[in-house]
Amino acid sequence: METLDLPVIWAVILALAVLMYVVLDGFDLGLGILFPLAPDDADRSRMMNSVAPVWDGNETWLVLGGGGLFAAFPTAYAAFFPAVYMPIGFMLTALIFRGVAFEFRFKAHSPAGRRLWDTAFFLGSLVAAIAQGLILGTFVEGVAVTGTAFSGGMFDWLTPFSVLTGLSVVAGYTLLGSTWLIVKTDKALQFQAQKWARRSLGVVIVAMVAVSAWTPFLQPRIAERWGLGWPSLDFSRLLPLAPVPVLAALAAYALHKALRNGNTHSPFILSVALFALGYLGLAISIFPYIVPYELTVWDAAAAPSSQAVLLIGVLVMLPLILTYTAYVYWIFRGKVGDGGYHE
Numbered sequence: 001m002e003t004l005d006l007p008v009i010w011a012v013i014l015a016l017a018v019l020m021y022v023v024l025d026g027f028d029l030g031l032g033i034l035f036p037l038a039p040d041d042a043d044r045s046r047m048m049n050s051v052a053p054v055w056d057g058n059e060t061w062l063v064l065g066g067g068g069l070f071a072a073f074p075t076a077y078a079a080f081f082p083a084v085y086m087p088i089g090f091m092l093t094a095l096i097f098r099g100v101a102f103e104f105r106f107k108a109h110s111p112a113g114r115r116l117w118d119t120a121f122f123l124g125s126l127v128a129a130i131a132q133g134l135i136l137g138t139f140v141e142g143v144a145v146t147g148t149a150f151s152g153g154m155f156d157w158l159t160p161f162s163v164l165t166g167l168s169v170v171a172g173y174t175l176l177g178s179t180w181l182i183v184k185t186d187k188a189l190q191f192q193a194q195k196w197a198r199r200s201l202g203v204v205i206v207a208m209v210a211v212s213a214w215t216p217f218l219q220p221r222i223a224e225r226w227g228l229g230w231p232s233l234d235f236s237r238l239l240p241l242a243p244v245p246v247l248a249a250l251a252a253y254a255l256h257k258a259l260r261n262g263n264t265h266s267p268f269i270l271s272v273a274l275f276a277l278g279y280l281g282l283a284i285s286i287f288p289y290i291v292p293y294e295l296t297v298w299d300a301a302a303a304p305s306s307q308a309v310l311l312i313g314v315l316v317m318l319p320l321i322l323t324y325t326a327y328v329y330w331i332f333r334g335k336v337g338d339g340g341y342h343e
Contacts, residue, residue, distance in 0.1 A: 007301040010072040021061035028055050030177020032125025043189045050184040053332040075148050076290045076300035082150040083143040084135045091131035098124025133169030137162030145294035168207035175200040179268040184336050198259050222285045248277040
């Protein structure tokens, strides 16, 4: 283990965990955001049934990300989390309400009870998505750190940029949720999901362009990383990284075309690809900082012996989690009807 760059390995593991959570729980939250737009109660039940077998497991990645950060980068955990305690509180409260609504909706026998839990499911999904976007925006924008301790204010997380990222995450999750429904449903609900996906794709493209254009102005290091100087560009830096935004643009175009052609599976795959490319662009902008722009992965890392022991556990558990996740999605791969799944 001594020859390995353990902080970088752990940074990659945590980045993977966050990406898996964003994608897997993203379509789950997006489905909840779309809930009030469903034509009727039967369609809302089908929407819930489409994620019922997997929604609990999706949040495993959130636990891995948060727990892994605490264990592998305790200094980063202590420096960054106080900056976002409020949005984290909003997110966890919303996820609790959402989980309760998920379970109790199926047990409600009166229309009023269904409406109550439908509202809780929608609001829980919406608030959780906005909170995650606020946390992301705060992370990208950077927090005030003195030594290794957070030294900012209680509401430093609430800025114009974080509000933009909050709304962008809502739009992105809506796109994931609607393309997931295209895969899992048929007939009228699938047609409705295609309409939702086309509309949300336009919002996502605008949001990605806005965030991408704003990000270099947040910190000179980001502009320098991408070679974005004024009045001239540094093509030696820009050209090696140019494939990322180019591929993102191609994925957006391919997604638009797939939705227009009425494809079933490729819209969801392309939505995930679009998310992954946007995520990669942010990672390129920020690395090697784990608390932008104060602490690098090496500054905030736990002792090498601790990271090495933890890595052994992760190397055992991560393949098991991935295998179990793939198995569950394979078992429930069919369309979902009013009463369950069918091929």
